[in-house]
Amino acid sequence: DGGITQSPKYLFRKEGQNVTLSCEQNLNHDAMYWYRQDPGQGLRLIYYSQIVNDFQKGDIAEGYSVSREKKESFPLTVTSAQKNPTAFYLCASSAGQYNSPLHFGNGTRLTVT
């Protein structure tokens, strides 16, 4: 079945360490997205990529980095510069057309202590 796979489901890190969240899709979608979800704040866009080897900052990109070397993969690195990294992270993809809905993975819950 086609879909988006995020791994791991739960991730624990010590403060000061960088951590990379995986996102893979086999939907042949051009566009991919990373959102951060915090209680009571909805979803906020971190980064998005509309094509391989290109990506743009979203609303809260500071402290995060991404790469898009393959169409299927869009990993997100949470760096030590991110002041409040504990959150639920969601990856999504879309066909790229202006009105296409997004398809979401099941998320990674990151806890930094």
Next chain:
Amino acid sequence: AQSVTQLDSQVPVFEEAPVELRCNYSSSVSVYLFWYVQYPNQGLQLLLKYLSGSTLVESINGFEAEFNKSQTSFHLRKPSVHIRDTAEYFCGRRGGKLIFGQGTELSVKP
């Protein structure tokens, strides 16, 4: 800037009662609107979408939403809710990137 506002953060309702989750969007020439549902510790699932055409759109599990251009609204309704409808619901609009409202937590009680 484009925006989406969900007017209620929490909606408690009894089973088999009707429910309406309210969503307003900022006006634009082209509007593509979506409702997503999120169950605990899961990703978002597309519930229904409005792209063009009929202003009333329906999902397979009994939800419907009506696009109202004059009121810039896209409220989600269900005439009779079940316990399994308990979840968080997000309204979104597409215009390049997808912008979400803050979410509405629907809690269905027996």
